[in-house]
Amino acid sequence: MIPTRSHIRTFAPHWLLAALSSMPSVSAQDHAERVLRAYDLTDLVEARSPGASREAAQEPPADRKTAQNEQAAPILGRIPLLNFLFKDSAPQSPPGSSPIDGIVRAVRVFANPPLAKGDVVQSVGSAGLAVRASKETHAWIHMFLERNRKEQGTIVLTEIRIYEVDDDAFSKRFAPVFEAAPHKSRFLQAKPDAQVAFLSEGKDTRSFLEGLEDAQGVSVLTAPRCAFHLASPIEISIGEQVSYVADFEIKIGKEANTVVADPVVRQLHDGIAIGGLVARLPNGRLGLDFACVRSDLERPIKTMTTSLGAGQPVTIQLPKALSTQIATSVEVAEKDIALFALPRRGSKHDIVSVRLKLVRPDTPMDEQVNDVLDAIDPVRNRDRREGEEQGKRKTP
Numbered sequence: 001m002i003p004t005r006s007h008i009r010t011f012a013p014h015w016l017l018a019a020l021s022s023m024p025s026v027s028a029q030d031h032a033e034r035v036l037r038a039y040d041l042t043d044l045v046e047a048r049s050p051g052a053s054r055e056a057a058q059e060p061p062a063d064r065k066t067a068q069n070e071q072a073a074p075i076l077g078r079i080p081l082l083n084f085l086f087k088d089s090a091p092q093s094p095p096g097s098s099p100i101d102g103i104v105r106a107v108r109v110f111a112n113p114p115l116a117k118g119d120v121v122q123s124v125g126s127a128g129l130a131v132r133a134s135k136e137t138h139a140w141i142h143m144f145l146e147r148n149r150k151e152q153g154t155i156v157l158t159e160i161r162i163y164e165v166d167d168d169a170f171s172k173r174f175a176p177v178f179e180a181a182p183h184k185s186r187f188l189q190a191k192p193d194a195q196v197a198f199l200s201e202g203k204d205t206r207s208f209l210e211g212l213e214d215a216q217g218v219s220v221l222t223a224p225r226c227a228f229h230l231a232s233p234i235e236i237s238i239g240e241q242v243s244y245v246a247d248f249e250i251k252i253g254k255e256a257n258t259v260v261a262d263p264v265v266r267q268l269h270d271g272i273a274i275g276g277l278v279a280r281l282p283n284g285r286l287g288l289d290f291a292c293v294r295s296d297l298e299r300p301i302k303t304m305t306t307s308l309g310a311g312q313p314v315t316i317q318l319p320k321a322l323s324t325q326i327a328t329s330v331e332v333a334e335k336d337i338a339l340f341a342l343p344r345r346g347s348k349h350d351i352v353s354v355r356l357k358l359v360r361p362d363t364p365m366d367e368q369v370n371d372v373l374d375a376i377d378p379v380r381n382r383d384r385r386e387g388e389e390q391g392k393r394k395t396p
Contacts, residue, residue, distance in 0.1 A: 034119065035138055039129040044149060044231075045099040046127070100126055102232045103148075106279040107131070109186070109329045110287040112140050143282035148231055153361035155227050156278045160236070162221045162292075163351040169217030170349045177208070178341060189327040193343050196328060199353075201335040209337075209353070221350075222272065227359075231279040239271010242297055244317040250308055261314055268319050270297035278356060285331045286356060288338060294350050295323040324350060334358060 100123045107129070108121050115121065119133040131141060165174060178195040185196050199205045212218050228234050247264040276290040298320045305315045324342045332338050334356065342350040 033134060034132050035135055036130070036132045037138055038124065039131070039141070039145065040127065041100060041103060041129055041145070042127040044103065044145070044152070098126065099229075099232060100129070102277050102279075103145075104129060105233065105289065106231045106277060106287065107141055107144065109289050110144070110279060110281060111137050112282075113137060114186075140282060144279075147280050147282050151230060151280055151360070154230050154280075155359045156230060157225070157227050157357040157359060158234070158278070159223065159225050159355040160274060161223045161353045161355075162272060162294075163212060163353075164219050164221050165349040165351055166217040167347055167349070169215060170351075173212070173215060173218070174339075174341065174349070174351055177339065185328040185330045187329060189325075193341070194326045194328075195341040196330060197339045198332060199337040199339060200333070201337070205337060224274075228278075230358075231277060233277050234275065236274040237269070237271070238273075239269060239295075241267045242270050242301075242319070243267050244301060244319050245315070247316060248308060248314050259308075261308055261312075263314075268297060268321060269293075269295055270321070271295065281331065283331075286334060287329065288332050288354065288356070289329045290338070290340065290354065291325070291327040292340065292342060292350075292352055293323065293325040294342060294345065295321045296345070297321045322346065326352075332356065 104121055104123045108115060111121075111133070113134065113136055115133060115137065119137070120131065121133070122130050124130045131138065133141075177199070178197045180197075188194055188196070199208070213220070222238050224236050224238065226234060226236065243265050244267075245263045246266045248261040249264055251260045251262055252258070272295075273293045274291070276288065279287045279289075281287045302318045302320065303315050304318055305313050307313050322345055324345045326340055326342045328340070330338060336356075338354045338356075340352040340354070342352065
């Protein structure tokens with residue numbers, strides 16, 4: 001019997017990882033030179049899970065680990081699990097928001113050399129990673145995991161600023177930046193006019209960004225700030241979910257000769273949705289996986305009245321939205337500002353700036369507090385610090 005994925009996720013966390021760890025290199029059953037390995041990421045996952053206890057992260061006693069390994073082999077022998085997980089037609093697990101999902105996504109996006117056709121990166125349970133890939137890719141994964149283990153507890157403070165720009169302001173202010181500081185992303189899923197550039201921290205960059213606040217033809221749509229762990233998924237939704245009647249379903253009522261038309265209600269997002277993650281790469285730089293979707297719902301929503309062939313006429317809604325999106329993965333220096341130009345929407349351009357700052361566990365507590373408060377409300381935090389400085393000067 002071939003187990004379903006629900007079976008795998010229920011039973012795999014202990015016995016599968018124990019089995020594969022007892023044979024860390026397993027040749028794949030194909031013509032490519034691939035190696036199958038499993039990684040136990042319990043320490044990384046629990047460090048990112050809210051309320052995780054230190055006791056749960058401790059190593060089990062030696063006798064218990066031995067017992068797990070002894071039990072694993074016969075179970076693995078009875079269930080053709082590896083063939084199911086790693087055959088070329090097996091679907092990959094969809095993106096999720098749990099800690100293990102973030103690590104899986106980071107490996108898939110930033111692995112170097114990139115994953116080849118037929119390679120598999122798959123979560124196993126809630127804390128396991130199983131990979132079938134080349135030896136070079138496994139070497140990169142090992143360095144990637146070790147680098148992120150060393151930075152456990154590091155918080156990524158992120159400021160995302162979204163501008164709406166008209167054609168004139170774009171050509172004068174932004175086009176020269178993208179021409180002077182171009183960057184080819186790892187992959188760019190968008191129309192050809194989507195662009196990426198980096199701005200190094202410094203006086204010129206600060207002057208450029210400050211000049212945008214009151215520039216003609218430039219408006220700031222939103223500036224969300226958030227904090228999250230390295231290699232943890234982030235999702236930000238700005239706007240609203242709009243419900244509309246898309247159709248009607250005909251049902252026969254209990255009473256004779258009665259017809260009931262039940263509305264089919266669907267939802268459409270009107271606003272901005274942002275997703276991605278930040279991971280520390282073995283080369284010391286940061287990997288930024290970023291996606292942004294802007295959708296503007298045309299209002300009022302158009303309607304159409306039609307007959308269902310029975311009963312009274314009904315009205316359905318026909319929403320129309322103008323949307324644009326970008327999805328890319330890039331490497332950035334820790335103090336760089338990544339600048340993304342989404343494809344044009346009519347006569348408008350959407351520009352997104354992403355600023356990253358890392359707060360490490362060994363950072364002095366007062367600096368950590370200031371960094372976090374700056375990420376939440378920089379103006380109020382600046383006023384607070386100026387007030388504290390004035391109070392110190394008045395104190396004899």
